[in-house]
Amino acid sequence: MKVRMDGLLDKTLDRDAVYAQTSEQAAEYCAKLDGLHLPPEVSLLIERYANAQMANGARYGEIACMLGFSDCSQLLSRRFPLPFL
Secondary structure (H helix, E strand, C coil), X not given: CHHHHHHHHHHHHHHCHHHHHHHHHHXXXXXXXXXXXXXXXXXXXXXXXXXXXXXXXXXXXXHHHHHHHHHHHHHHCCCCCCCCC
C-alpha cells in the first residue's frame, strides 16, 4: 500500500486534470484569503473549518474505497449475494 500511495498515486494525480484544476482553485482561494488580512482568530477559524471538511471528505473516500475492496473480495470468493445470477 505504501508503494501505491507514495509512487503510483502521486504519478496518477500529476496526470489528473480534475485534481490539477481543484488544486489551482484552492491556491487562488488561499491567495484571496491572505489578501483580506483577516484577524488571526478569523483566519484560524476558517483554517480549522477547511481542515475539518477535508478530513471528512478524505475519510468518506477511505470508507468508500474499503467498501469497494470488500465487495470485490466477497464477489471473488462468491460470498456476495448476486441477485442477477
